[in-house]
Amino acid sequence: MKKALLSLIWLVAATSFAQNDFKILYGPYLQMVGENEATIMWVTSGKALSWVELAPDDGSNFYAESRPKYFQTLFGKRSLHRVHTVRITGLSKGTVYRYRVCSKEVLDEQPYFIKYGKVAATDVYGREPLQFTTLDSDKKNIRFSVVNDIHGDNELLKDLTCDIRDRKDDFIIFNGDMVSHMDSEQQIFEGFLNTSIRLYASEIPFYYSRGNHETRGVFSSEFIKYFPTPTELPYYAFKQGPVFFLVLDGGEDKPDDSFEYSETADFDRYRTVQAEWVKQVTASEIFKQSPFKIAVIHIPPVKSTWHGPLHAKKTLVPLLNDAGIDLMLSAHLHKYFYLDAGQEGCNFPILINSNTHVTHIDASEKEMNLEVKDRQGKVIETVIFQSGK
């Protein structure tokens, strides 16, 4: 009886400690970094009122003055959440900003009273504050890297992307299948996000191209919540320096009525609607005037007789041919291929990056240099493009 009582006391103490152990569980990581905006995302262990404090990169102490605070709001009201999405607008292009994220725990929420607990924040005194740089469409030289098909292998992701900071990449592209399916918040963070955050994603943004495996699992409908885009869809566009990026979503690979999808797939219609969006974007002046135009899509519309890529070839490729795409970056096959322009109905070259390779790209207005490396850092291939402009 005495032993049972002691166990009960221990259980109560442990539970009460867990409730008080409020902290930033995951993040922060950058999303939707554009010329004039950036979104900071993080997750806390409990519900919180959260904000981002922003400071210029002027060498001043972060505590030199009160820094402007940015909150997530909905219809005029500040949000109380666990998953924090703070979109900051009105920024200047090509500019470094320092930031701190803060979350004040919500202990009790009543209609006319909210009781707050302690504040969890990123460190600005034990280390340099976190920082990010906005995009700049006038930047002369840019560099970025691409990985894909990581399927939750953190060691592989680490090997391929551990030098992103040293390279001074502007950003990294995750070209799909970063996990094998989306089961839960914990699984996507432990599957690859925590590794990317630890290595760079708090300061160097990633742009995510959804793979077919991210459409699978009970948590797959949460994709856009954790990886928001300017279109609020998994397909979107952005420009950095001389390169315009068209990030596409090829959807699933099998026919929509395949039993494996349990009557939930509607990707033919999705790709058809997406094609209309591609038409609009490729008709824009900013697209047409870009020295280089890159399409990013997880499933290549070539080297396959499966329905998904065949349908993408029918709906998207003619538009990309007409638009004068310079390069397509693809994934999915877990094997490296480089197809010159003119193959399989595509008037543009296609680089299909292997799951165990990283592709580094340096681009100026005149030239684009590609370098494909394996996990050990050995160069597999280099390709040089000249701009047609």
Ligand SMILES: [Fe+2]
């Ligand atoms: Fe895939």
